Amino acid sequence: MHGVTPKLTCPKCGSEMRSYERNGVTVDQCTECKGIFLDRGELERLIAAEGAHYEREPMQRSEEGRGGRRKPKKRSFLEGLLEGGGD
Numbered sequence: 001m002h003g004v005t006p007k008l009t010c011p012k013c014g015s016e017m018r019s020y021e022r023n024g025v026t027v028d029q030c031t032e033c034k035g036i037f038l039d040r041g042e043l044e045r046l047i048a049a050e051g052a053h054y055e056r057e058p059m060q061r062s063e064e065g066r067g068g069r070r071k072p073k074k075r076s077f078l079e080g081l082l083e084g085g086g087d
Contacts, residue, residue, distance in 0.1 A: 010035060023049045050076070 008017040008028055015032035025045050028037040038046070 011037070025049070 008019065009015070010017050010030035010033060012035050013030060013033045015030050017028050017030050017037070019026055019028050021027070023046070025042045026039070027042070028039075029035065030037075
């Protein structure tokens with residue numbers, strides 16, 4: 001059974017799930033209910049990646065200057081990570 005990836009079934013609705021990688025973390029998402037399922041330790045890795053993302057953001061803001069125009073609100077790191085699925 002080497003090289004064969006078993007199909008995952010959503011524990012909530014029983015539909016097929018797909019796996020994709022974001023920021024070094026494998027995320028399993030239901031194709032029907034869009035539930036997100038993480039393995040042990042993956043949530044902590046996502047939280048660490050989010051912290052690193054927000055540490056870089058203040059530096060970017062200070063480089064933008066004070067032009068008077070407001071930029072559109074940025075999505076949070078996790079919103080961007082999870083919203084688009086594997087796309």
